[in-house]
Every structure is written in C-alpha cells, then in structure tokens.
Amino acid sequence: MDRKVVHIKVDKISKSFKNDEGRIEVLKHVSLEIYKGEFLTFFGPNGCGKSTLVNILAGIEEAGDGEITFPETNGKPKIGFVFQNYRDSLMPWLNVEKNICFPLKLKGITKSEQKERLKTLISEFEINIDLKSKVYNLSGGQAQMVSILRGLIVNPEILIMDEPFSALDYQTNLMLYEELLKIWRKLKITVILISHEIDEAIYLGDRVAFLSKKPASIFKVLNSDLPRPRKLEDMGSQEFAELKKKALEIFRNTAT
Ligand SMILES: Nc1ncnc2c1ncn2[C@@H]1O[C@H](COP(=O)(O)OP(=O)(O)OP(=O)(O)O)[C@@H](O)[C@H]1O
Numbered sequence: 675m676d677r678k679v680v681h682i683k684v685d686k687i688s689k690s691f692k693n694d695e696g697r698i699e700v701l702k703h704v705s706l707e708i709y710k711g712e713f714l715t716f717f718g719p720n721g722c723g724k725s726t727l728v729n730i731l732a733g734i735e736e737a738g739d740g741e742i743t744f745p746e747t748n749g750k751p752k753i754g755f756v757f758q759n760y761r762d763s764l765m766p767w768l769n770v771e772k773n774i775c776f777p778l779k780l781k782g783i784t785k786s787e788q789k790e791r792l793k794t795l796i797s798e799f800e801i802n803i804d805l806k807s808k809v810y811n812l813s814g815g816q817a818q819m820v821s822i823l824r825g826l827i828v829n830p831e832i833l834i835m836d837e838p839f840s841a842l843d844y845q846t847n848l849m850l851y852e853e854l855l856k857i858w859r860k861l862k863i864t865v866i867l868i869s870h871e872i873d874e875a876i877y878l879g880d881r882v883a884f885l886s887k888k889p890a891s892i893f894k895v896l897n898s899d900l901p902r903p904r905k906l907e908d909m910g911s912q913e914f915a916e917l918k919k920k921a922l923e924i925f926r927n928t929a930t
C-alpha cells in the first residue's frame with residue numbers, strides 16, 4: 675500500500691444539530707487525511723459524533739462547516755456504506771438477493787446486470803448464504819455479511835462501516851474479521867470502520883483515529899503497525915498488548 679496517496683481529505687469539519695435545548699455541537703474542526711487503500715478505524719466515546727462524521731464522509735449528511743475532498747479522484751469516488759444497525763437497515767420483505775442488489779436497483783441498473791454483478795461478488799468471496807432466503811431467516815453473522823455485500827455491490831473505492839460488529843457475538847465477530855480482511859486484501863479498497871472495541875480497532879486497522887468527546891475532533895491517531903496478513907492469534911502477542919496499552923491511555927485522555 676502506498677501510504678502517501680491521500681484518498682480523502684477531511685478539512686475542519688464541524689456540525690451541529692438543533693434539539694429541544696437549542697443547538698448541540700457534535701463535531702468541531704475534524705481534520706484528517708485518509709490514505710488510499712488503508713484500513714482506518716475510528717474509536718471514540720459513546721455519542722461523540724462518530725456516525726455523524728461517517729455520514730458526512732459518505733455524503734448522507736451535510737457538513738455544517740469545513741470540506742471533504744478527494745484529491746486523487748476525478749469527482750467523488752464510489753462509496754459503499756454499512757449502517758450501524760444492520761437488522762434495521764435490511765429490508766425484511768425482500769430476500770437476500772434483492773437486499774444486496776438494492777443500491778443497483780436505485781441506480782436503475784437492469785435486473786440481468788444486477789444478477790451478473792451479484793454472481794461475480796458471491797463467487798469472489800465463497801459466501802454460503804441462500805440468496806432466495808428472507809433476511810429474517812438469517813443468523814446475525816449472515817445478516818451482517820449481507821449488509822457488507824450490499825455495501826460492496828456498487829464496486830466501491832471506499833467502504834465505510836459504522837460499527838458493523840457491535841451487535842454480534844464474539845465468535846461471529848472473529849469469523850467476520852477474517853472475512854472482512856480477506857475482502858479488503860483482495861479488493862485493495864480504502865476501508866473506514868467505526869468500532870467500540872479497542873481490540874477490534876487495533877486488529878483491523880492500519881491506524882486508529884481517536885475522537886474526543888463531543889464536540890468531537892481527532893484527538894490522536896495511533897499507528898497499528900502489526901505485520902500483515904494478521905491472524906487472530908496476533909491479538910495475544912506482546913506487540914498487540916503494547917499497542918492496546920497505548921490505545922487505552924489515549925482513550926482515557928479523550929474523556930478528560
Ligand atoms: N439528526 C439529528 N438531530 C439531532 N441530534 C442528532 C442528530 N443526529 C445525531 N444527533 C446527536 O448528535 C450526537 C452524536 O450522535 P452520533 O450518532 O453521531 O454519535 P455516535 O458517536 O455515533 O454515537 P454511538 O456511540 O451511540 O453510535 C448525539 O448527541 C445525537 O443525539
């Protein structure tokens with residue numbers, strides 16, 4: 675990975691919302707350069723504005739102030755998005771195939787091309803899920819995999835994932851970490867993932883960006899420079915323990 679190519683430049687993003695008490699400032703001068711092909715994880719206190727930030731990155735929400743630019747890309751790159759609550763974001767009346775292809779349908783892509791794209795995607799990752807099944811019949815892990823595939827069906831250059839693993843059990847998470855890292859290695863895309871598990875943020879990320887409490891800004895960026903490809907056992911290594919110690923120290927300081 676060439677770490678020097680800036681894929682996304684986040685420049686002094688601020689955002690506030692109106693609520694019953696007036697205005698609440700959620701983000702204040704968030705600035706960060708995200709590199710092409712890197713796996714960046716965000717970590718921060720509950721409710722500090724993580725979802726708001728990635729929604730702005732994806733263009734789902736507008737920034738109040740500041741600018742997001744893509745210096746190396748002509749126009750805006752294609753972005754895939756995996757929402758925080760996968761159960762709520764999947765459509766229960768549609769089967770797996772239709773859920774995954776939904777973003778293509780929105781773009782007006784023909785049914786036969788949708789099927790073709792899905793076939794390619796599925797074959798690339800040896801996914802073993804019944805495409806005709808309704809999503810409520812799936813396990814949590816399978817349902818989350820469907821949301822990830824829905825994010826990938828648009829052939830994104832950037833995949834943004836908002837706490838994709840927070841509602842799943844530990845064993846399922848470990849399995850999905852491996853799947854996600856495989857996907858990332860193969861597609862060589864930029865991945866941005868919000869996590870609320872420090873082990874997960876370190877294990878998956880090349881860098882962990884810590885947000886401060888609300889109004890959030892980037893408090894610190896930790897290089898998670900464990901060698902790749904990583905294995906689950908790496909979470910038990912001395913190197914990992916040292917990174918985790920640093921991360922916990924940073925996190926403690928974000929709350930003060
Ligand atoms: N559309 C909105 N209108 C008003 N307030 C909002 C809106 N969206 C978010 N907020 C407020 O902004 C703050 C940050 O919310 P956000 O969901 O971005 O945080 P978060 O870090 O993702 O939280 P969590 O850890 O629960 O996922 C919260 O106080 C939330 O209530």
Ligand SMILES: [Mg+2]
Nearest residue numbers: 724725726758
């Ligand atoms: Mg959130």
